[in-house]
Structure formats: structure tokens, C-alpha cells
Amino acid sequence: GAVVSQHPSWVICKSGTSVKIECRSLDFQATTMFWYRQFPKQSLMLMATSNEGSKATYEQGVEKDKFLINHASLTLSTLTVTSAHPEDSSFYICSARDPRGSGYTFGSGTRLTVV
Amino acid sequence: QKEVEQDPGPLSVPEGAIVSLNCTYSNSAFQYFMWYRQYSRKGPELLMYTYSSGNKEDGRFTAQVDKSSKYISLFIRDSQPSDSATYLCAMSATGGYNKLIFGAGTRLAVHP
Numbered sequence: 001g002a003v004v005s006q007h008p009s010w011v012i013c014k015s016g017t018s019v020k021i022e023c024r025s026l027d028f029q030a031t032t033m034f035w036y037r038q039f040p041k042q043s044l045m046l047m048a049t050s051n052e053g054s055k056a057t058y059e060q061g062v063e064k065d066k067f068l069i070n071h072a073s074l075t076l077s078t079l080t081v082t083s084a085h086p087e088d089s090s091f092y093i094c095s096a097r098d099p100r101g102s103g104y105t106f107g108s109g110t111r112l113t114v115v
Numbered sequence: 116q117k118e119v120e121q122d123p124g125p126l127s128v129p130e131g132a133i134v135s136l137n138c139t140y141s142n143s144a145f146q147y148f149m150w151y152r153q154y155s156r157k158g159p160e161l162l163m164y165t166y167s168s169g170n171k172e173d174g175r176f177t178a179q180v181d182k183s184s185k186y187i188s189l190f191i192r193d194s195q196p197s198d199s200a201t202y203l204c205a206m207s208a209t210g211g212y213n214k215l216i217f218g219a220g221t222r223l224a225v226h227p
Contacts, residue, residue: 103149
């Protein structure tokens, strides 16, 4: 089945720095990827839809300048958390739809801790 | 009212029990229905994927979709301790790359 690889799996950074998270589709091309945020014991909250070769579409309330998304190729989307603050600490997950029609596949997630 | 409603549980059952998980939704445009299993600190894993109404079975798992009632279910037979996880229902509208709408997730604990 479709495989989505996400790195890093966890990262600790200092407040004010930026962190980049990568999401790769390994065995298929993904023109669209999705980025989610998940707080402890809560469901996934869609942050933005990443489109290859064009600007991402952000959900209401998500700061575009803080969460920079780049989808430069058909197999790679990146999420950069800029000027991170402790309140940005969360679990970030990417996903892509398998074009072969078997649903949406998720990455393993990235746990970000900002200290 | 949320688009997708799911009882967060927790649900605790003995090993071998049949587990029933459910979601209701309000948007009649939803056509694609999924169930995901998520272990702590991991990404969701797709369990079942169905289109429109009907039943689908895969091993110990059975997914049911009743579009007339806007109700979907996931049944787990012969539950095992390894099934202990959070189960998320998700759905999307017709075709293309429409975003998934998730339920809150139900935490399941299967005890030996």
C-alpha cells in the first residue's frame, strides 16, 4: 500500500527558532498533501492543504506566516514552524491520498517541543 | 453541531469481546468513509475504506455505512489487547482531493 514517510519523528527546539518537518510519498506521486495538528487526547485538526507547484490553502485561524508550507515536488511537502513558541508544541502529522483509490495515508507524525 | 460526532469513550472490554464503534454525521455530501486506528504518539493507520452505503469486511473488522441514517459503524470481532488504541472515523465529500473530516476518536482498551 501507499507509504508516507515523515521526518523527524521528534524534535526539541528553542523558542524563537524555526523547525522544518518533511513529508514524502515513497511509492506514489502526491499532488496534494495535508498537514494536521493534534493535541493530546484530541482528534486531528486540519491546518492546511498543500498543493504541488502552488500556494497552500490554509484553514481558518491558521497563521500562514507562522506555518510555512512548501510542496516543491510530487513527492515532498515541508512544513516550517517559524519563530516557534512553547504554544506551538504539538504533534504534527501529514497525509496524502493514494491515487490508487484506497484512502488517505498518514505519516508517523512529528512531536515538536519548544522550550 | 459538529459535522461528525463520535463518542470519545473510553471504552473498556474484555479480550474476545465484540466491539462496536460508531459515528454520525450531518453532511449528506460525504461519500467516502474511513476508519483509522491510532496508537499513542503514532500517525493514524487506515483500517477500512468504504464508498457510499454498504458493508465491508476485512478479517476481524467490519465496516458498515448507512447513508440514509448518516451513521457509520466499525465492528471488531474477537478483540485482542493489541487492539487497544484510539479509533477515528473520517469522511470526505465526492471525489478529488477533498479534505477529511474526523470524528473525535474513541479510546478503546481491551483487557486480558
